[in-house]
Amino acid sequence: MKRFIFLCSVIICTVTLLFPVFWPKNEIEISSWGYPSQPEIAAFGRNVYVCWTWLDKYNTKDSYLYLQRSSDNGRGWLKTPIRIDRRGAVKGTVSRPRLAASGSYVYAVWRDTRNGKSDIYLNFSSDNGITWQKNDIRIDVGDKPGASHSSVAEIAILRARVYVVWQDKRNGKADIYFNYSSDFGVTWRKTPTRLDGDPLGAANSLNPRIAAVNRQVYVVWQDDRNGKTDIYFTYSLTAGRSWMSVAFRLDRGSPAGTADSLNPKIAASQRGCYVIWEDYRGTNADIYFNYTQNRGSTWQASDIRLDTGDAAGESDSLNPQIAVARKNVYVVWEDYRNEFQEGPFIYLNVSKNRGTSWLDSDMPIEIRGISANQAYPQIEAVGKRCCIVWRYVVSDSYDRYYIGFNFTNNKGKTWRKEEFWLNTLYKCWSGIGSPRLANSGDYFHATWIRGVQYGPVFYNGGDVSKIEGNY
Numbered sequence: 001m002k003r004f005i006f007l008c009s010v011i012i013c014t015v016t017l018l019f020p021v022f023w024p025k026n027e028i029e030i031s032s033w034g035y036p037s038q039p040e041i042a043a044f045g046r047n048v049y050v051c052w053t054w055l056d057k058y059n060t061k062d063s064y065l066y067l068q069r070s071s072d073n074g075r076g077w078l079k080t081p082i083r084i085d086r087r088g089a090v091k092g093t094v095s096r097p098r099l100a101a102s103g104s105y106v107y108a109v110w111r112d113t114r115n116g117k118s119d120i121y122l123n124f125s126s127d128n129g130i131t132w133q134k135n136d137i138r139i140d141v142g143d144k145p146g147a148s149h150s151s152v153a154e155i156a157i158l159r160a161r162v163y164v165v166w167q168d169k170r171n172g173k174a175d176i177y178f179n180y181s182s183d184f185g186v187t188w189r190k191t192p193t194r195l196d197g198d199p200l201g202a203a204n205s206l207n208p209r210i211a212a213v214n215r216q217v218y219v220v221w222q223d224d225r226n227g228k229t230d231i232y233f234t235y236s237l238t239a240g241r242s243w244m245s246v247a248f249r250l251d252r253g254s255p256a257g258t259a260d261s262l263n264p265k266i267a268a269s270q271r272g273c274y275v276i277w278e279d280y281r282g283t284n285a286d287i288y289f290n291y292t293q294n295r296g297s298t299w300q301a302s303d304i305r306l307d308t309g310d311a312a313g314e315s316d317s318l319n320p321q322i323a324v325a326r327k328n329v330y331v332v333w334e335d336y337r338n339e340f341q342e343g344p345f346i347y348l349n350v351s352k353n354r355g356t357s358w359l360d361s362d363m364p365i366e367i368r369g370i371s372a373n374q375a376y377p378q379i380e381a382v383g384k385r386c387c388i389v390w391r392y393v394v395s396d397s398y399d400r401y402y403i404g405f406n407f408t409n410n411k412g413k414t415w416r417k418e419e420f421w422l423n424t425l426y427k428c429w430s431g432i433g434s435p436r437l438a439n440s441g442d443y444f445h446a447t448w449i450r451g452v453q454y455g456p457v458f459y460n461g462g463d464v465s466k467i468e469g470n471y
Helices: 001-016
Strands: 036-044 047-057 063-070 094-102 106-113 119-125 150-158 161-169 175-181 203-212 218-221 230-236 261-268 274-277 286-292 317-325 326-337 343-352 371-382 385-394 400-408 436-440 443-449 458-462
Touching: 001 400, 036 094, 036 106, 047 094, 047 106, 047 436, 047 443, 047 458, 063 094, 063 458, 094 150, 106 150, 119 150, 119 161, 119 274, 161 218, 175 203, 175 218, 175 385, 203 261, 203 317, 218 261, 218 274, 218 343, 230 261, 230 274, 261 317, 274 317, 274 443, 286 326, 317 385, 326 371, 326 385, 343 371, 343 385, 371 436, 385 436, 400 443
Parallel strands: 036 436, 317 371
Antiparallel strands: 036 047, 047 063, 094 106, 106 119, 150 161, 161 175, 203 218, 218 230, 261 274, 274 286, 317 326, 326 343, 371 385, 385 400, 436 443, 443 458
């Protein structure tokens, strides 16, 4: 009998080694069929939050903001999503939501047309997403509701401090405005701070991004004050109370205003701040990078090109994303160097010394070699781990759409030799919306929409540290 038990144990262990239980498993449908769009995701501890906009009915502009929540790292979800905008029956459009979570608090900020032209609204929950404030909070105060267009809101939180930045046309052309709360979102400044620093409404300052660490708050945007758009930056060392008097330019490899620099992204660590963007100083867009290691005081005199596997400006590199963990900086983008052979691929570059030096050549994250039209990468990093998701089209007679997923457990030294597909049950022939990614510790969480829009919202995620083998 003991020999039999021993043999069974050996067989079980052998099978486990040969056929490990891989994560990710099957995706979970967390919304009903209908008209969802623009999903967003955030996570903290064991809590995972996904929100999306929802059209009242097909071919209408009236939409609302709904949220799903898991309290066990994505295993179980609420039976019914929660509507979190408080517009009631007033007509209007909710769009471009952003989520952020910390402790038991979760915040949603979005663009809202309830007053006519668009304003920026926020709501929050202090009990892990179960109950929300009875009234939304308008963030773009200082002029009358609906008086001008405010859009592209971004949010960052650090314990009790909540920061929101957006582009605002109250002065004519768009300026960059900032508001903050230091009491978990309960109260906000009655007059927001304008950050772009040139004359009011004199130029278009667009596409702001924000990052916060300790008492440092960093904001970057694209700005056409010199002609074509450049990348500008400003910062606060006082938790948003005061800002540097003059914003300064980061895309320093070409004269100001001579080439478009677009779509900036930002990440921050204890003393470092890192910015990437698409840059058209060549014929096509390349990915450029600049950084500071002294909390924003000084930046590199010359920016650094990261898409180094082909000649500068030879092909487009677009939609960059950035993540930072300790000394490691990871940047991904969609790259069109193989566009006429296999379509765009997702490429990666890595720095292991806070942006000082990078790989000799960038590398593709997808290595199946059977796909085309890879796009919309998202990236998150913590400790030694970094994960990437993206939209993935298998080039066969059906052009099936997938969500690709790859990761490293060793600071980018090696990646899985074969990436996962997160939508294992629903291989979609009608398209997939842009995936979104969040992490909390070793748990990474992804969400997307089937059918680009008007299809269910899906989730997949789990503990990356438990995935074995195949490097």
